[in-house]
Amino acid sequence: MVGAVAALSAYEGLGVVVHGSSGCWFYPSSLLRVDLGCTDLSSTDAVLGAEKRVRETVEAMLPRHRAVAVVNTCVPGIAGEDLAGALGDLPVTVVDAPGFLGGAWIGHERAIAALGPVVDEEGGGVGIDGLSPLDPFARGNLFEIERILRLAGATPGARFAGGAVESVGRAAPVSVVANPAFATGPGERAGDLLGLDAVLATVGRLADRDDEIDPGPVAAECAAAEERCVHACDKFLRRHDPPRAAIFGEAAYVDAAGRLLDRYLGADCAVLGYRDAPPTAPGSVRADDLDSVEKALARAEPDLVLGSSFERRLWPDAAFVPLAPPLRGRWRLAAAPLAGVEGVLALVEGVLNACTAGRKA
Numbered sequence: 001m002v003g004a005v006a007a008l009s010a011y012e013g014l015g016v017v018v019h020g021s022s023g024c025w026f027y028p029s030s031l032l033r034v035d036l037g038c039t040d041l042s043s044t045d046a047v048l049g050a051e052k053r054v055r056e057t058v059e060a061m062l063p064r065h066r067a068v069a070v071v072n073t074c075v076p077g078i079a080g081e082d083l084a085g086a087l088g089d090l091p092v093t094v095v096d097a098p099g100f101l102g103g104a105w106i107g108h109e110r111a112i113a114a115l116g117p118v119v120d121e122e123g124g125g126v127g128i129d130g131l132s133p134l135d136p137f138a139r140g141n142l143f144e145i146e147r148i149l150r151l152a153g154a155t156p157g158a159r160f161a162g163g164a165v166e167s168v169g170r171a172a173p174v175s176v177v178a179n180p181a182f183a184t185g186p187g188e189r190a191g192d193l194l195g196l197d198a199v200l201a202t203v204g205r206l207a208d209r210d211d212e213i214d215p216g217p218v219a220a221e222c223a224a225a226e227e228r229c230v231h232a233c234d235k236f237l238r239r240h241d242p243p244r245a246a247i248f249g250e251a252a253y254v255d256a257a258g259r260l261l262d263r264y265l266g267a268d269c270a271v272l273g274y275r276d277a278p279p280t281a282p283g284s285v286r287a288d289d290l291d292s293v294e295k296a297l298a299r300a301e302p303d304l305v306l307g308s309s310f311e312r313r314l315w316p317d318a319a320f321v322p323l324a325p326p327l328r329g330r331w332r333l334a335a336a337p338l339a340g341v342e343g344v345l346a347l348v349e350g351v352l353n354a355c356t357a358g359r360k361a
Contacts, residue, residue, distance in 0.1 A: 001018070001020075001024065001028075001071060001072075001073050001074075001097050001098060001099045001107055002027060002028045002031070002099075002104055002107060002134070003097070003103065003104030003105060003106065003107030003108040003109075003111070003132070003134065004071050004095050004097035004107035004108065004110055004111035005018060005028040005032070005036065005071050005107070005111075006028065006031075006032055006104070006107075006108065006132055006133045006134045006161075007107070007108045007111040007112060007132060007133075007161040007182075008069045008071065008095070008111050008115075008161070009028075009032050009034045009036070009133060010131065010132070010133055010161040010162040011115075011161060011162065011163065011164070011165040011168075012163065012164045012165060013065055013066040013067065013164055013165045013166070014065060014066070014067050014068070014069055014165040015035070015037060015061040015062070015064060015065030015067070015068040015069070016034075016036050016037065016068070016069050016071065017036070017037035017038065017039065017054070017057050017058055017061060017068060017069070017070045017071065018036055018037065018038045018039070018071055018073065019039045019041070019050075019054055019070050019071060019072050019073060019076050019083070020038070020039065020041055020072075020073030020074070020075060020076065021040065021041050021073070021075070022038060022040050024038075024073040024074075024099075025038035025040070031134075032133055035064070037057050037058075037060070037061045037068075038057070039053045039054050039057050040053075041053070041075060041076070050076065050081065051081060051082070051083070051086035054070060054081075054083060054086060054087065055086055055087060055090075058070065058087060058090060058092055059090070062090070062091070066091070066165065067091040067092070067093065067165060068090070068091065068092050068093075069092070069093040069094075069095055069111070069114070069115075070083060070087065070092060070093070070094050070095065071095045071097055071111070072094070072095065072096045072097060072098055073098055073099065074098040074099055074100055076098075077096060077098035077100075093114050093115060093116075094114065095110055095111050095114040096110065096114075097110045097111065103275070103276060103288070104132070104134055105181050105182060105250075105276055108132055108134075108161070108182050108184060109184040111161070112160055112161065112184045112185060113184070115165075115168045116168065116169075117160070117168045117169070117171045117185060117186045118168070118169045118170070118171060118186070119171045119172070119173050119186050119187045120169075120170045120171060120172070120173070121173055123157065123158075123170050123171075123172060123173070124155055124157070124172075125154070125155040125156055125157025125158070125172050126149055126154045126155065126156060126157055126172055126174055126175060126176060126190070126206060127157040127158050127159060127160070127171055127172035127174065127175030127176070127185060127187060128142060128145050128146070128156060128157070128158075128159040128160070128175060128176060128178060129159070129160045129175040129176070129177050129178070129182075129183045129184070129185040129189065130160070130177040130178040130179040130180055130181070130182045130183040130192070131159055131160060131161055131162050131178050131179070131182065132161060132179070132182040133161075134325060135178075135179050135181075135182065135325070136322065136324075136325055136327055136332060136336075137178075137179070137336060137337055137338040137339070137343070138178065138179070139335040140334070140335040140336040140337030140338070140342075140343070140346075141178035141179065141193075141337045141338060141339040141340070141343070142159065142162065142178065142335075143335050143337065144193075144337035144339055144340035144341070144342050144343060145176060145178060145193060145339060145340060147340070147342075148193065148199065148203070148218055148340050148341065149176070151217045151218055151221070152203050152206065152207070152213050152214055152215055152217065152218050153212055153213050153214050154206060154210070154212075154213050157170075157171075157172030157175070158170055158171050158172055158185075159185075160175075160183075160184065160185030161182075171185060171186050171187055172187060173187045173188060174187055174188045174189070174190055174206070174209060175187055175188070175189055175190065176189070176190050176191065176192065176193060176202055176206070177189055177191065177192040177193070178192070178193070178339050179192075179250065179252065179253065179338075179339075180192055180194075180250075180251075180252040181250035181251070181252060181253075181276050190202050190205040190206050190209075191205060192252065192339065193339040193340045193343070194252060194253070194255075194256035194338070194339055194343070195256050195259055195260060195344060196222045196225060196226055196341065196344055198256075199218060199222055199340060199341060200215070200218070200219060200222055203215045203218045203219075218341075221341050222341060225341045225344055225345055228345065229264050229344065229345070229348045230264065232348065232349075232352060233264040233265050233348065233352070236265070236352050236355070236356065237265065237266070240355065240356075242265050242266040242267045242268065243261070243265060243267045243268070243302075243303055243304035243319070243351075243355050244267070244268045244270055244300070244301070244302045244303050244304065245258075245261055245267045245268065245269050245270065245271075245302055245303075245304040245305070245306065246269075246270055246271035246273065246296065246297055246300050246302040246304070246305050246306070246307070246311070246315070246318075247261075247269060247271065247272055247273065247305075247306040247307065247323065248271075248273035248275070248287050248293060248305075248306065248307030248308065248310075248311050248323065248324060249273070249274075249275060249306070249307060249308070249323045249324030250274070250275055250276045250277075250324065251274040251275075251276055251277040251280075251284075253323055253324070253338060254272050254273065254274060254284075254306075254323075255272065255281060256338070257306055257323060257347060258272055258281075260344065260347055260348060260351075261351065264348060265351070267304070269283060270283060270299075270300035270301075270302055271283060271284075271285060271296045271297070271299075271300045271302065272284040272285070273285055273286075273287030273292075273293060273296055273307070273311075274286055274287060274288075275287055275288050275324065276288075290310060290314070293310060293311060293314060294314050297311065297314055297315045302315065302318050303318050303319060303355075304318055304319045304320075304321070304351065304354065304355055305318045305319070305320050305321070306320075306321045306322075306323040306351075307320075307322075307323050307324050308322070308323070308324040308325055308326055308327060309326050309327055309328040309329065310326070319351075319354035319355045319357065320354060321347070321350045321351055321354050322350075323338075
């Protein structure tokens with residue numbers, strides 16, 4: 001449910017109503033800090049139905065928005081209310097995304113599908129997929145991907161999720177991906193931008209499709225960034241041993257971070273903890289609950305942890321770099337990317353600073 005609400009809340013002109021109790025509304029409201037409506041279901045509503053309450057809530061939201069999306073939570077999802085029938089004469093999209101379906105990625109996918117995206121084959125630009133307000137790097141990724149596309153001579157197109165809600169009907173025929181865990185938009189995907197090799201490969205595929213796209217300026221930036229990373233990491237390694245790392249988060253982010261640590265620092269990536277996918281890479285584990293995370297940390301005994309506040313609390317003596325939500329007790333105001341050239345530089349910089357501070361402590 002939270003993944004669906006987050007995806008929908010990213011669109012301008014779209015109001016979002018949580019069809020559930022105040023408790024169901026409170027968490028996404030406090031997390032996203034946006035204007036969310038709530039039907040505030042009672043036990044009586046759960047038994048007798050709440051179509052009238054839903055309609056009243058939607059009608060109260062419409063004056064502030066061009067359209068409204070209603071997200072079903074667990075109780076009405078089980079009851080099977082005919083929300084589409086009750087709201088059929090209003091500009092409303094019903095998203096069936098109760099929490100028992102699974103993680104935030106499932107809710108995100110259901111929300112985008114419910115909006116009915118349409119590819120505009122004649123439309124220009126390159127779409128940007130894999131954006132979610134739940135991702136702490138989403139805003140930075142968006143800015144960095146738009147920068148790289150313009151550097152190559154491409155025009156950024158519709159994004160999923162974000163922009164005007166009407167842009168859903170004008171999706172670009174090809175897109176690049178910020179975070180593969182949230183990639184669910186339509187059309188062809190040229191690839192992601194997680195790491196310099198991925199940037200070069202993805203921009204190269206775009207250039208193969210469109211003669212007006214020039215990968216040369218992007219390649220020059222990647223070469224300069226590679227030189228900076230190698231120089232800084234070599235300087236670090238002259239004074240310190242390579243770190244022993246445990247990395248937790250969405251699989252694509254975890255794998256990308258692991259490749260960077262191995263490439264530039266020769267790090268021992270002892271644990272790759274996936275929240276959203278089965279373990280596939282050597283050393284990977286499923287890390288979607290605190291017990292499995294704690295056991296993985298105890299086995300690895302890392303001196304560097306990339307992940308969320310959960311991992312930081314469970315293994316507090318290690319150097320820590322943010323990689324996954326939640327990130328509590330930290331001010332985050334800047335649009336920090338993980339994708340693109342600047343994303344690589346930011347991650348390597350964060351690791352070096354964290355490890356250096358930890359070694360001095």
